[in-house]
Amino acid sequence: MARTSTAELLQEAYDKTKDFVDTVKDESRAVYDEARHWVPKHPTAMAVSASAVVSVGLVAYALGRRRSTRTEAEKTTVSAAIARVPEVDLSPFFRFVTLLMLYRVATRD
Secondary structure (H helix, E strand, O other): OOOOOHHHHHHHHHHHHHHHHHHHHHHHHHHHHHHHHHHHHOHHHHHHHHHHHHHHHHHHHHHHHHHHOOOHHHHOOHHHHHHHHHHOOOHHHHHHHHHHHHHHHHOOO
């Protein structure tokens, strides 16, 4: 059995994945160009989408932080995880987003 060098192994891996990487690169470039043309025409949709993404991220972060401090008994019950969710108060964030949207509508030409 012949020994292959690390350089040969890396070259083989590169050759096998080159087509896939090129396809992903071309598709992501097309999606990026399409988004560059769509976003300036739809600022409200982007603001709503961004606020939704931030909200979901904050909830996931809070749940993840709570999960690391749980006891062993709480880890086995789903109801304990559901009971912790109302402790997260996101109402100030949504009030801010609402005021921001109202401001944008009021100052629109």
